[in-house]
Amino acid sequence: MINAGLFEYLRRRLDRFFSYRPRSEFETRRYLQRKLVQKNILDSVEQEQIIKTLLAEMSHMELINDEQFARWWIDERTYFKPRGARRLKHELLEKGIHKDLIDEQLSKSNLDEVKLIREIIIRRHIKEFNNKLIKYFLRRGFSYENIKKAIEELDKNR
Incomplete structure (x- = not known):
């Protein structure tokens, strides 16, 4: 009982x-x-x-569906925390999703690793480059506000 x-x-x-x-x-x-x-x-x-x-x-009640879960996981990781296919596969295996289902969902997804890598590189390098520029001009006696204003204007013109 x-x-x-x-x-x-x-x-x-x-x-x-x-x-x-x-x-x-x-x-x-x-x-x-x-x-x-x-x-x-x-x-x-x-x-x-x-x-x-x-x-x-x-x-x-459709609260558990491994196929929908795998699709959701791949979409989330593609848009919010970009991960490559190998990492996604590993994460889904840890979540107990069958290898064949993972492969099927990865092939159905619009995962473009080259595009993701390019976006991450651009995002990180622009931030690093801007920080280096700010430090460079601060060492030469320019005010922070004016440096930020100039960088923002350059970003708008890009």
């Missing part, structure tokens, strides 16, 4: 767990295992039964 109070507790914990970002089935399973070990009131067979029931419920 599964404790109904424990079941509701785990559902509430899962609601919070899914509220931050999408999750893979592996992440969810590991999270539930941790929570059940903390409670330490069920044997391993009952724990597995609860986990399977909750995972099925979450899948039915």
Whole structure:
């Protein structure tokens, strides 16, 4: 007999767990295992039964879908924290996503590593170059405000 109070507790914990970002089935399973070990009131067979029931419920509600998760992860990492395909593959493997699914989603994505590298280089080098210019002109006695104004005007004209 599964404790109904424990079941509701785990559902509430899962609601919070899914509220931050999408999750893979592996992440969810590991999270539930941790929570059940903390409670330490069920044997391993009952724990597995609860986990399977909750995972099925979450899948039915479409909160767990490894294909959508992989697609979301690749999109997030492409636009917000640019990563190469090898790094993305490694991260998704750590999240428990199957290698074939990762390869499929990477091939479907519009991941252009050369373009990402170029954007990162431009962003970093412009910032470094501007900092070097500021230091150069400060050492020569120019005011910070005037240096910034001149650099901003040059950036606008680019």
